[in-house]
Structure formats: C-alpha cells, structure tokens
Amino acid sequence: RAEGLGLLLARSRYLYIRRHRARFGERILAELRGVIDEAGGSPFWDGLAGRFFGMNFQEADAFNAIHGNQFIADLMPKTPIYVDMLSDPARAVIGRPHPNGRAAMRMLETEGFKYNGYIDIFDGGPTMLGKIDNLKSVAQAREARFTGTHGEGGVKILVATGHLDDFHCTYAQALFDEDGGVRLDEAAADRLGLLSEDAVLVVER
Known part of the structure; x- marks a missing residue:
C-alpha cells in the first residue's frame, strides 16, 4: 500500500469496468470493515446481532468466513430496528470504518x-455507493494508441490493455501525441507486452 499498490488495484478494477461497461449496471458499492475493539x-x-445469535463476534466472524453472511439476513428480524434501542457503544460506531480503513474510505470518496x-x-461498517459513470477513473479514462516508448519524464498515468481474462493494468509515465497516440516508459510497455498501434485505456493518476 505504501507504494500505491492498493490504489493501483482499486483503480484497475474501475478501468476494467470501463473497458467492459455493458457487463455492469449503474451503481457500484464497496464495503469497509467496521470498528473492532x-x-x-x-x-x-x-x-445488535450478537443478541440474536448466541455467539461472540470472533465466533461469528469465523462462521462467516466459512459459510458466508447470509445466515445473518435469514435470522435477523425483518422489522425495523430503532437505533435508540441499541447500546451507546453500538450507536457510536454506526457507519464508522475501522481506523485502518480510513485511508481506504478517503480514497473511495x-x-x-x-x-x-x-x-x-x-x-x-459503512457501505460506500457510487454511480459507475461518475467515478473518476471511469469518467476521465480515454482510449489511445500506443505509438512507442520514451525516455524519462512524462505524465503519471494508469494504462490498461486487453479484455476479460487478458486484461492488464499498470502505472506508467506517458507523453501524449496530438493525434491521439501515447508513448510510455519502456518498463511499463514491457510489462503490458505492447506493440505499436495497440489500443490502450489511459487515465491520469
């Protein structure tokens, strides 16, 4: 994460969606871990839930890892639960991410x-929602043609190529041509295995 790999992984997903837009709906969500003491x-x-299941959080977390969390939806009351009826500690953490997830929440915002x-x-924990077409990586991404490599310098970008299971994305330094071409640093071009005139999807970092 310190090297920006978490950001690369997240934004590469959005570029994947942009590349295969017809396969996805209008909205996207991301769940963040809640507060753990x-x-x-x-x-x-x-x-809340612990009162209905007779197990502590660690036990429920282990059960969830094996069986999924559908059991919570199946066994929880179907009627509204009033927040004022919850304990003070429970109310205090509603919608708050785990401290380790605050940076991820800012990145999503x-x-x-x-x-x-x-x-x-x-x-x-908070569930973050977004409209796919309004996401920064989707809205600002554009198609370009790979026209070769260059030396040092250039604009810092994410560049993606391929489709479906052949999709790849990496960081790169780019120089843009006036005719829609883009030149990348040699290391990035090698990572993607690009050939001259290959179509790529680019977005600034």
Missing part, C-alpha cells in the same frame, strides 16, 4: 463514492 470484538455486533447511510449488519 482491542479485544477483537465488535461493539456493533454485541449491541476521492473516486466518487459516497456514504449514504447504508451499513454492514455484521459490524456496522
């Missing part, structure tokens, strides 16, 4: 995601 417990779980009050029933 020093003992490994979840105040939100203890204040920069991309165009918003927190609209949806939370994970498991740990109370």
Whole structure:
C-alpha cells in the first residue's frame, strides 16, 4: 500500500469496468470493515446481532468466513430496528470504518463514492455507493494508441490493455501525441507486452 499498490488495484478494477461497461449496471458499492475493539470484538455486533445469535463476534466472524453472511439476513428480524434501542457503544460506531480503513474510505470518496447511510449488519461498517459513470477513473479514462516508448519524464498515468481474462493494468509515465497516440516508459510497455498501434485505456493518476 505504501507504494500505491492498493490504489493501483482499486483503480484497475474501475478501468476494467470501463473497458467492459455493458457487463455492469449503474451503481457500484464497496464495503469497509467496521470498528473492532482491542479485544477483537465488535461493539456493533454485541449491541445488535450478537443478541440474536448466541455467539461472540470472533465466533461469528469465523462462521462467516466459512459459510458466508447470509445466515445473518435469514435470522435477523425483518422489522425495523430503532437505533435508540441499541447500546451507546453500538450507536457510536454506526457507519464508522475501522481506523485502518480510513485511508481506504478517503480514497473511495476521492473516486466518487459516497456514504449514504447504508451499513454492514455484521459490524456496522459503512457501505460506500457510487454511480459507475461518475467515478473518476471511469469518467476521465480515454482510449489511445500506443505509438512507442520514451525516455524519462512524462505524465503519471494508469494504462490498461486487453479484455476479460487478458486484461492488464499498470502505472506508467506517458507523453501524449496530438493525434491521439501515447508513448510510455519502456518498463511499463514491457510489462503490458505492447506493440505499436495497440489500443490502450489511459487515465491520469
């Protein structure tokens, strides 16, 4: 993450969606881990779901890893639950990400995601929503032709090529030509295996 690999992974997903736009709907969501205390417990779980399941958060987390979280939806009450009926610790963490997830939340907000009050029933973490066509990486991406490599300098970009299971994305330094061509640093071109006039998808970092 310190080298920007988390950002590369996230934005490469959005470029993948842009490259295969017809395969996706109008909206996208991202779930962030909720607040976990020093003992490994979840105040939100203890204040809500834990009362219905007879297991602590660690046990529920292990069960969820094996069986998925559908069991929560199946067994939780189908009627509204009033927030004022929850314990103070549970209310305090509603919609808050784990401290380790705050940077990820800011990254999502920069991309165009918003927190609209949806939370994970498991740990109370925020569910971020975005309109795909309004995401920064989707809206600002453009098609270009690879016209060769260059030396040092250039604009920092993400560049993607290929389709479906042949899709690849990497960081690059780019120089743009007036006729729609783009020249990349040699290392990036080698990573993608590009040949002259190959179609690429580019977006500035």
